[in-house]
Amino acid sequence: MRVGLADAVGRVTAEAVWARRSSPAFDAAAMDGIAVSSAATVGASETTPLRLPPDAYDVVDTGDPLPDARDAVVMREQVHYERTPAGPVAELRAAVPPYQHVRSVGEDVAAGELLLPEGHRLRAVDVAAAAAAGAVDLLVRRAPVVAVLPTGDEIRPLGGAVEPGQIPDTNSLMLAAQAREAGCEAVVLPIEPDDPARIAAAVHAAAAESDLVLVVAGSSAGRDDYTAQVVEQAGTLVVHGVAVRPGHPVVLGLVDATPVVGCPGYPVSAALTFDIFAAPLLAALQGAAVQRRPVTRARLSRKLASVVGMDDWIRVRLGEVAGRVVATPLSRGAGVLTSLVRADGLLVVPAGTEGHQAGEDVEIDLLRGLDEIRRTIVVIGSHDLVLDLAASELRRRDPRISLASSNVGSLGGLVAVRDELCHLAGSHLLDPASGEYTLPYVDRLLAGRDVAVVRLVHREQGLIVRPGNPLGLQDVKDLTRRGVRYVNRQRGAGTRVLLDHELTRRGLSPDDVEGYAREEHTHLAVAGAVAAGRADCGLGILAAARAYALDFVPVTTEPYDLVVTAGLLDAPVLAPLWELLGSAAFRAAVEGLGGYCTEETGRRIR
């Protein structure tokens, strides 16, 4: 199809573009000055200046066509005028070679020259160059049409009511957006129930109208997974299941000569299935090269095990610490779409590899620019909502700044500071022997290192319980009551250390607490488990209880601190954070979360 130049940006050329006319189309002045005949200037010098009468030169600006009988330009700055009755006489103190400061016809494009190859994705400069070379429209390849077919009894359209057990159709929204980002038109079809006949009819209809059909979910081998069966019966099933994780229950086939991709229902699997299988296919349909992501080398912040026999696509956060890019793996769950949202890059662990050691040098496909990554504050350690609030507020103030926090517990954070894998560790580790927080651990783990500790907040820790506290839990000792189901934090988390301490103080043992072994990784996840009725109680912060409208029984107030190598205190990457901690508006927002005291916020306590 032919499109006008303004509409051609982003499209792919369907034929080579040869220049029809030269640009510039005439010899033109390349400087402001006077146009002269070079032959007339022979002999001019400092000692024998040449005087040109008004009819022997023309004043020209850059871009003006060279007047007839002129073949060179003298820069304004090198001409002196003398007023005479006949008009200004120009004085030259040097001879001028032919074509000095002349932009020749065809300097940019010569007629007949190859301007753009076929299969080229057009950018702004390309269409402008085509226009200069005489094109008024361009033959471009048609944008492929992608049909997205959501299936599943439990899937509900976005925006409508979602009952328990039902799932909103976020995948179709995402896949259609990915298709549009890949330069295609996208159509989202109505949701089909788990009925192979209906799915088959919908696939046939979609295949007739589109260049690629994406069937969402039903690609696995469960009772209600019909995509492979439908493709096999309606056309040709080429592949069912690929050695890629997440995403391995992928279906690839052809129905009525149209390619069909069955995407897994887990959102990360669906997104990566598009990337790995649909995007190259769509690029090939457009006859253009698939856009590959830039890569960087990075140091892995922790050990990463991988199943041999599968390519493992690991989402990572990136930041630059001590002059090296550090990659921290995010959740590997196929259902954790936020791991893709938060990812700065992708690490592919090939099928033949068992994984990587901590500190190993790996290659990362970049999802964000390295300059943004260099302005990322890397926080590893305990989780606190104040860090989330700071991340949002820093970004609002300057869009180039990120704060990326990984929740591995306070102890893990201190280890990360030791190994130069983060800028800051969030910590609230209680030392039961001294009753002091964090500092005794710093002394032990970071002995001999010059480390600073900055107070972030004081915060209330307490029992998060269901609204109205139906079990009447008033103290940590109540956790040992029969039938009270507790939900704990992971090993190394300060809140778990706090529970252990409170139990010991009361002469109780972890074995007395039902659910002690059940681990969640954040305060919000603990509150979520209580809200869902999966547990009756968990230890956590007030703000998490509030987020889920749960009740809260205070247990203690504790300091939450940031641990940082002293040499990094003045690093430019951290300056915006220190400034933020000093802001009254930010402190007010923190107190507004509930359960926080900001009196000592920003104070260096070591």
Next chain:
Amino acid sequence: MRVGLADAVGRVTAEAVWARRSSPAFDAAAMDGIAVSSAATVGASETTPLRLPPDAYDVVDTGDPLPDARDAVVMREQVHYERTPAGPVAELRAAVPPYQHVRSVGEDVAAGELLLPEGHRLRAVDVAAAAAAGAVDLLVRRAPVVAVLPTGDEIRPLGGAVEPGQIPDTNSLMLAAQAREAGCEAVVLPIEPDDPARIAAAVHAAAAESDLVLVVAGSSAGRDDYTAQVVEQAGTLVVHGVAVRPGHPVVLGLVDATPVVGCPGYPVSAALTFDIFAAPLLAALQGAAVQRRPVTRARLSRKLASVVGMDDWIRVRLGEVAGRVVATPLSRGAGVLTSLVRADGLLVVPAGTEGHQAGEDVEIDLLRGLDEIRRTIVVIGSHDLVLDLAASELRRRDPRISLASSNVGSLGGLVAVRDELCHLAGSHLLDPASGEYTLPYVDRLLAGRDVAVVRLVHREQGLIVRPGNPLGLQDVKDLTRRGVRYVNRQRGAGTRVLLDHELTRRGLSPDDVEGYAREEHTHLAVAGAVAAGRADCGLGILAAARAYALDFVPVTTEPYDLVVTAGLLDAPVLAPLWELLGSAAFRAAVEGLGGYCTEETGRRIR
């Protein structure tokens, strides 16, 4: 403004997005299998299998909600069934820990969690995650409106007639497209003549309706350059001229509180002015980080001088030779838009630097992906249209392949092979002593190196003259006739060597040829000079004469060869080219250009 999720991709969040509901909203099976109560499985082992009656388990597929009273899932593969009258009894050979293979409520997003910060440019995964977390629409920042105001008496709208001395308005097309690529709305206003009052009125009107006004041309200091004056009188002139090349006559100011950028009229200057000044401003207006380009290190293929006191933005072609990325500078002319079209990267030589030596390691901002660059065939040397045709045909066959040729003359190409700066050198150097082409030069310049030479074509060289050959030029000796204006090729070009040889044979001297010192760098540029009437005659190939509908007086037939390090002959990067040279269709297309013989095309002559 609030927009629906499907329309939000590419927009920038105007507020932080916090999760309103958890995703998943319920505990769900993470595997296909059976849901059980973990407590009921205590004690099961290989030696003491546990038998669960039909009412003690539920068959579940991945994603199904966990039924009441179940808290764990056993994978299908680990369950053996035994048929009984009461229904299938499930046999387990291991105890199941609580929450095994259960996807917990909030595993992806917990209600109350920060999902996306303010100022975040939304991608497909972001809107899908927002949908999963309960969002139905998002508050996004308004797209800035950019007004493009073309000015100049000589500027004509695109698509209309362009008389000699007039210039089509390609800059407005390009700047509007750049603004759209930057996520803005763009409006191109009617062209204003060089009249300060009219330009001022148009700038005021545009400022009232837009967030940024780009005034095209008139930013210099020539007679008709009014942008700075208009901005100064209508508002505040902040900057006039910046130390950036190309592009230094930039005007930056404010009119009625709207920023105004005066762009130079040279297209490369205009494009870079947008990149350097407008793009960061527009990103700031959207409150988002400007997209920075990835970078690479590269080896410079030739010396690059730069004016101290100016940042010099050099367009380069890139390719990988002998395992290293090589950067070859393109034309530095501000009017050579094709240098941006052909560029794979930008090299910024900072104001304080005098330039770089050949072979120096430099940092390049990438305009194309490194994987495409690795598949680029780098040809340095003489120019021939067959190389252009090959470039187009290779790209058509496989969009990931490029052939980049730099025209530095045959001799320069052989030096580039010697220094491992290219894969291939195009050469047609005549050795006057032996009458042989190229091989004697290879022996001298590449002595001791294992070099292969592959014939590309034989081609006719001759005198390119105006239609009808009005001066009746029949032989090289006619070039010495009084009043015949010749246009020559640059030093090191094979065609120049040929002229010298033909002159010597006839006992003539270069001094006898008017215009011998006038140099062009390609056959097409020579033909363009003749077509424009700037010269009467030039030596060149028939295809160039044909491109400009000029006449041609044959002088000789010569071989044009490709010189390559023998070790590279089998390199994968070159395989598509050798295949192409063997194709009958390609040979036919070459002969169709006129003046070519492909009888020996692809034959290795050494």
